[in-house]
Amino acid sequence: MTYELVIGIETHVELATRSKMFCGCAATWFGAPPNTLVCPVCLGLPGALPVPNRRAIELAITAGLALHCETPEHTKFDRKNYMYPDLPKGYQISQYDLPLNVNGWLEIPADGGGTKRVGIIRAHLEEDTGKLLHGASGSLVDFNRSGVPLLEIVSAPDMSSVREALAYTEALREILIYSGISEFRLEEGGARFDTNVSIRFEEDGKTVWPPQSEIKNLNSYRAIEQAVTFEAARLWDDWQAGGEVRSRTGKITVGWSPDSGRTFLQRRKEESEDYRYFPEPDLVTYEPSRESVEALRASLPEMPAERRARFVAQYGITDHDARVLVSDPALASFYEQAAAAAAGEAKAVANWVTGELLRRLREKGLRPTAIPIGPEHVAALVRLVASGTVSGTTAKDVFAEMWATGQKPEAIVAEKGLQQVSDESAIAAAVDEVIAADPKAVADHRAGKAKALEALIGKVMGRMKGKANPQVVRKLLGERLSA
Numbered sequence: 001m002t003y004e005l006v007i008g009i010e011t012h013v014e015l016a017t018r019s020k021m022f023c024g025c026a027a028t029w030f031g032a033p034p035n036t037l038v039c040p041v042c043l044g045l046p047g048a049l050p051v052p053n054r055r056a057i058e059l060a061i062t063a064g065l066a067l068h069c070e071t072p073e074h075t076k077f078d079r080k081n082y083m084y085p086d087l088p089k090g091y092q093i094s095q096y097d098l099p100l101n102v103n104g105w106l107e108i109p110a111d112g113g114g115t116k117r118v119g120i121i122r123a124h125l126e127e128d129t130g131k132l133l134h135g136a137s138g139s140l141v142d143f144n145r146s147g148v149p150l151l152e153i154v155s156a157p158d159m160s161s162v163r164e165a166l167a168y169t170e171a172l173r174e175i176l177i178y179s180g181i182s183e184f185r186l187e188e189g190g191a192r193f194d195t196n197v198s199i200r201f202e203e204d205g206k207t208v209w210p211p212q213s214e215i216k217n218l219n220s221y222r223a224i225e226q227a228v229t230f231e232a233a234r235l236w237d238d239w240q241a242g243g244e245v246r247s248r249t250g251k252i253t254v255g256w257s258p259d260s261g262r263t264f265l266q267r268r269k270e271e272s273e274d275y276r277y278f279p280e281p282d283l284v285t286y287e288p289s290r291e292s293v294e295a296l297r298a299s300l301p302e303m304p305a306e307r308r309a310r311f312v313a314q315y316g317i318t319d320h321d322a323r324v325l326v327s328d329p330a331l332a333s334f335y336e337q338a339a340a341a342a343a344g345e346a347k348a349v350a351n352w353v354t355g356e357l358l359r360r361l362r363e364k365g366l367r368p369t370a371i372p373i374g375p376e377h378v379a380a381l382v383r384l385v386a387s388g389t390v391s392g393t394t395a396k397d398v399f400a401e402m403w404a405t406g407q408k409p410e411a412i413v414a415e416k417g418l419q420q421v422s423d424e425s426a427i428a429a430a431v432d433e434v435i436a437a438d439p440k441a442v443a444d445h446r447a448g449k450a451k452a453l454e455a456l457i458g459k460v461m462g463r464m465k466g467k468a469n470p471q472v473v474r475k476l477l478g479e480r481l482s483a
Ligand SMILES: [Zn+2]
Pocket: 020, 023, 024, 025, 037, 038, 039, 040, 041, 042, 043, 147
């Protein structure tokens, strides 16, 4: 490593409101036919007046509280002026110098071990723009997204690697989902990242820190990983080659092309003066009462970090398993219900949920809210294994069957005759047959070949159609072979 990476992230997330920021149109724009969720306000028609969405303001303050921010006593909305085809008013209502939230932080696993705090400089409320659709015959605009409430969360440049940047976005995602602020639907464009990247290094005994690049509109974790890696290397190579970054004084804005795997220059960065911010004359200033802020604080649910710590302490599961389970509130609740229903088997339940269950969800691209079985199904299956009614191997088949049909595991086991056989006399007969049929494996075993015993166990299990209790098989084979 020849340079140090310095990363800051601006995250735009749509808030989970039913209606838009300044009008009554539905905010659920994804998948709706173009220009069906619009009115004079969000189309920016002359004379239309904005009315702030109370729920959006509450969610924005709640987000700030979850991120340990202060809620200033005075806030206001401002006009950010710029011309763009998907911005019909010619300005966006945003917050300039008095945002709803300032001075927060969140905690991430640090590269050097332990944890580190990433500062949250501010989180302000604004409205989303429309969407341009570029086709062969021209470009079209869809205003359904115009005016959807958007929270912009600006981190301090506290991350020093791609891994820390990803840990930050993951921690932020969890907190916003947990507190019901946003569904964080990256795949639908409901969350986007602008990532500021710069490099810092020593040269001739001096610290050099060239101007940063802002990579606009990254819409996946993979894009962050690839774009940041590419841009940092590009800045470094450019510096080494005596390129433009040596003489540049301000930051630049670049885009990311996943197809070419490269960034491309969009523009020399505007400064905030270029937007001619001024207070929004159609809205009054807003002073959140301390009572309402405290009420929102009191309604914050258990946060992911606390839930992880509790899972480890309460259920005796590993930190890794706790991390996987807590990554989604629906998955975490599913686990808690299953663990409660399978008393004393919390670890086994965690194995099923983080293993078989999650694998199937991922295969089908399903969210944990769409798990097709209930927590009681998993709990019942775990009890069947714990009581020795079915073997671990058979249990996987039962799981597959209950996933596909929604049937209860007890019913599947009874119907298909999958009960594990622990009866020694039944197993002993199979053991004797296998020993008689395979003198070579017996000789190998006696000659000390470890694999021979496993092969014999496999044959007994085969004869018993996988239903023999493996511990009994092992015990009886051992007795017979050492006799
Ligand atoms: Zn509208």
